[in-house]
Amino acid sequence: DSGVTQTPKHLITATGQRVTLRCSPRSGDLSVYWYQQSLDQGLQFLIQYYNGEERAKGNILERFSAQQFPDLHSELNLSSLELGDSALYFCASSVDGRQETQYFGPGTRLLVL
Amino acid sequence: GENVEQHPSTLSVQEGDSAVIKCTYSDSASNYFPWYKQELGKGPQLIIDIRSNVGEKKDQRIAVTLNKTAKHFSLHITETQPEDSAVYFCAGGSQGNLIFGKGTKLSVKP
Numbered sequence: 289d290s291g292v293t294q295t296p297k298h299l300i301t302a303t304g305q306r307v308t309l310r311c312s313p314r315s316g317d318l319s320v321y322w323y324q325q326s327l328d329q330g331l332q333f334l335i336q337y338y339n340g341e342e343r344a345k346g347n348i349l350e351r352f353s354a355q356q357f358p359d360l361h362s363e364l365n366l367s368s369l370e371l372g373d374s375a376l377y378f379c380a381s382s383v384d385g386r387q388e389t390q391y392f393g394p395g396t397r398l399l400v401l
Numbered sequence: 402g403e404n405v406e407q408h409p410s411t412l413s414v415q416e417g418d419s420a421v422i423k424c425t426y427s428d429s430a431s432n433y434f435p436w437y438k439q440e441l442g443k444g445p446q447l448i449i450d451i452r453s454n455v456g457e458k459k460d461q462r463i464a465v466t467l468n469k470t471a472k473h474f475s476l477h478i479t480e481t482q483p484e485d486s487a488v489y490f491c492a493g494g495s496q497g498n499l500i501f502g503k504g505t506k507l508s509v510k511p
Contacts, residue, residue, distance in 0.1 A: 331501040385497040392444035
């Protein structure tokens with residue numbers, strides 16, 4: 289158990305809908321990362337937050353957004369969902385977000401029908 | 402930007418044999434190289450990491466080597482066991498940003 293928690297574990301929704309994925313980092317970690325894992329693309333970095341501020345952006349679509357709250361939990365919002373958004377979404381956390389080990393949560397499996 | 406390539410994509414070994422997975426990276430500024438193990442239905446779990454000021458690191462049956470000049474690093478698992486069967490990811494990066502390889506599915510046959 290890495291100490292990173294993610295909810296929900298599974299999510300099934302329809303195209304065009306909007307969902308919110310939630311992540312709580314390990315105790316003491318200030319930085320949160322979001323990744324998308326699909327069969328053909330491996331682990332794709334989406335976005336990083338540090339202490340409530342966006343620090344780095346990867347291949348995140350404009351339909352996706354995220355935020356980190358004062359209590360350091362983070363939410364990833366996915367809107368106007370498409371079939372291709374079906375994937376595993378992982379959250380990871382690290383102490384300060386610089387050259388530090390990232391600890392991954394168990395993931396949220398999203399299925400868009 | 403950084404690109405990390407990982408080979409092979411699948412690897413099958415007999416229990417007790419060694420397994421080697423190789424990765425290359427493109428960004429010479431990368432200075433942190435972790436390896437993750439992902440079992441079915443779980444999130445990636447860090448198994449070992451190495452920083453650019455070190456050439457080799459060992460932890461029991463697992464070792465990682467880094468060749469900065471050639472920009473490649475490798476994971477070595479000795480005396481493989483069936484519970485080593487999983488997907489292994491290498492990653493490289495700096496300043497907290499990691500780029501992952503596409504993974505190697507390791508199967509250890511009893």
